[in-house]
Amino acid sequence: MAGIHTLSETERQVSVLLKNLPIDFDSMAVVSNLFRAANAVKNHLERTVLAPHDLSWTGFVVLWVVWIWQPIETRQIAAEVGTSKASITGVLKTLEARKLVIRKQSKTDQRLVLVTLTKSGEKLMKELFPEFNQEESTITSVLAKSEIKSTATSLRKITEITQQS
Amino acid sequence: MAGIHTLSETERQVSVLLKNLPIDFDSMAVVSNLFRAANAVKNHLERTVLAPHDLSWTGFVVLWVVWIWQPIETRQIAAEVGTSKASITGVLKTLEARKLVIRKQSKTDQRLVLVTLTKSGEKLMKELFPEFNQEESTITSVLAKSEIKSTATSLRKITEITQQS
DNA sequence: CACCAATCGTTAGGACTCAAACAATCTAAT
DNA sequence: ATTAGATTGTTTGAGTCCTAACGATTGGTG
Numbered sequence: 001m002a003g004i005h006t007l008s009e010t011e012r013q014v015s016v017l018l019k020n021l022p023i024d025f026d027s028m029a030v031v032s033n034l035f036r037a038a039n040a041v042k043n044h045l046e047r048t049v050l051a052p053h054d055l056s057w058t059g060f061v062v063l064w065v066v067w068i069w070q071p072i073e074t075r076q077i078a079a080e081v082g083t084s085k086a087s088i089t090g091v092l093k094t095l096e097a098r099k100l101v102i103r104k105q106s107k108t109d110q111r112l113v114l115v116t117l118t119k120s121g122e123k124l125m126k127e128l129f130p131e132f133n134q135e136e137s138t139i140t141s142v143l144a145k146s147e148i149k150s151t152a153t154s155l156r157k158i159t160e161i162t163q164q165s
Numbered sequence: 166m167a168g169i170h171t172l173s174e175t176e177r178q179v180s181v182l183l184k185n186l187p188i189d190f191d192s193m194a195v196v197s198n199l200f201r202a203a204n205a206v207k208n209h210l211e212r213t214v215l216a217p218h219d220l221s222w223t224g225f226v227v228l229w230v231v232w233i234w235q236p237i238e239t240r241q242i243a244a245e246v247g248t249s250k251a252s253i254t255g256v257l258k259t260l261e262a263r264k265l266v267i268r269k270q271s272k273t274d275q276r277l278v279l280v281t282l283t284k285s286g287e288k289l290m291k292e293l294f295p296e297f298n299q300e301e302s303t304i305t306s307v308l309a310k311s312e313i314k315s316t317a318t319s320l321r322k323i324t325e326i327t328q329q330s
Numbered sequence: 331c332a333c334c335a336a337t338c339g340t341t342a343g344g345a346c347t348c349a350a351a352c353a354a355t356c357t358a359a360t
Numbered sequence: 361a362t363t364a365g366a367t368t369g370t371t372t373g374a375g376t377c378c379t380a381a382c383g384a385t386t387g388g389t390g
Contacts, residue, residue: 056345056346057346058345058346058347059345083346083347083348084347084348084349086347086348086349086350087346087347087348090345090346090347091345091346094345094346109355109356110354110355110356111354111355111356112355
């Protein structure tokens, strides 16, 4: 379902195009596989878990963050999710239209907007997250227990080095 | 710069919300770190390598695929990049407006559109890809050589199991 | 030869992404 | 007390993402 060409075919072609330049193919493979994996997992979870509940990936992630940390401010949602405040504003508008979340202005600081789940939002998450986690288990079942730990560690290292610049 | 809460804080909170349900936190950590890493790496590369050339992530990826496999059909670009044909149409329109790619109708099959790089497109990629790969090296330098191999392998396994359903 | 089904790229509409600019609000310094 | 600066959430505009529907083209079959 992915590309027609394999990674090694691609590497050979890059070598042809950049004859004399030294290319770090091992690093290229890590980064390339990182995005392939993230995309594949995202698509898989959207189809198997989220689509039956008519929920988008971002919608679910925002719902999840609110579920865990409610009441939570918009800026904090953005920080947890890893996107901009502007994006969160749009997603919240969608979720609010579906009666899954509620926006309320803070009394101590009127600039802040506090977000909480509605009753049906809570019900949805209590049902949805175990399904989601079940599928996460299925996905990682291709890895040995030690691989699961080491992969998580490697990914965390990559995240850390990448963020501090 | 990411979330305020750590992963273990999140796990504790999930335990509180789902008291009696068994949750696979190790798998959750892998999936969570997968998306954090992909996002962080993407943002990092956009800022350090792509932004100076006024290029978006998707724009670069499409340019890269065309550079390697030109002349290439629209449907093949979509397959390599991992998105829909419709998305590619939009991105190509942007890239064509910047005079980086050329669209040309196939003579043997008039339904097909063949895409190639312009001179300036080729010049850009010959300059840009080594920079990009250099940064990939920097990112993976937090990992030992054996970790680089095993991480790439684990990610490939995840991609494969996830795609076949 | 004429039709039918498959396939190509494009368009339409809705959701999400960002950066930049904005009004409202709070805080700190004078 | 008042002004200046910082911060919050929102809006705007351009770009990207998807699915679904569309016209154009092709190939096979009756």
